[in-house]
Amino acid sequence: KAGVTQTPRYLIKTRGQQVTLSCSPISGHRSVSWYQQTPGQGLQFLFEYFSETQRNKGNFPGRFSGRQFSNSRSEMNVSTLELGDSALYLCASSLMQNSGANVLTFGAGSRLTVL
Amino acid sequence: GEDVEQSLFLSVREGDSSVINCTYTDSSSTYLYWYKQEPGAGLQLLTYIFSNMDMKQDQRLTVLLNKKDKHLSLRIADTQTGDSAIYFCAESGSITSGTYKYIFGTGTRLKVLA
Numbered sequence: 690k691a692g693v694t695q696t697p698r699y700l701i702k703t704r705g706q707q708v709t710l711s712c713s714p715i716s717g718h719r720s721v722s723w724y725q726q727t728p729g730q731g732l733q734f735l736f737e738y739f740s741e742t743q744r745n746k747g748n749f750p751g752r753f754s755g756r757q758f759s760n761s762r763s764e765m766n767v768s769t770l771e772l773g774d775s776a777l778y779l780c781a782s783s784l785m786q787n788s789g790a791n792v793l794t795f796g797a798g799s800r801l802t803v804l
Numbered sequence: 805g806e807d808v809e810q811s812l813f814l815s816v817r818e819g820d821s822s823v824i825n826c827t828y829t830d831s832s833s834t835y836l837y838w839y840k841q842e843p844g845a846g847l848q849l850l851t852y853i854f855s856n857m858d859m860k861q862d863q864r865l866t867v868l869l870n871k872k873d874k875h876l877s878l879r880i881a882d883t884q885t886g887d888s889a890i891y892f893c894a895e896s897g898s899i900t901s902g903t904y905k906y907i908f909g910t911g912t913r914l915k916v917l918a
Contacts, residue, residue: 724908732892779847
């Protein structure tokens, strides 16, 4: 069973550019969440999508956006990149357990460096 | 507001037990989780506990929950060098209640000395 796939794994951009990151969830998982991980701020929740609808959103500026397609694949976009956007962007898909727990399965992440 | 706190670093000797602690503030949390992150990788679920339980054991892992004090701990018995990683505590509600948003702790970097 394939895991969560994130592309690209590494990318370098310059300030002012925009970037699109892609996430393919585990087959059958309909929920996809995005997180930003930095050494200073830890794991920060960006947004969560379920059945093509944004269900939850974190406290990030409007430059950060996302979407989910009918096949549950998700993309996130960051426009007008700033140096502080350099981070590891993690995607996680989830399937509700029989117990009701929401277990996340993470991809390896996309490491973005903004110069 | 919702917050989950962990100590940043822990260093133990190989073969000893490791105890990683976590405190949380949201008393409505239904599930509490422990995730592990190895270098260059995403997070991997280790175990989770339902809030009406006070202990869960899974091989070398023991989770203790003190709901009154909002304190969660993860004990790793016979710690090995392969256990060196960052450990994240997290809380969430239940999907059935609709409060499934995750709050992650800051992560504890565990270093196991040979």
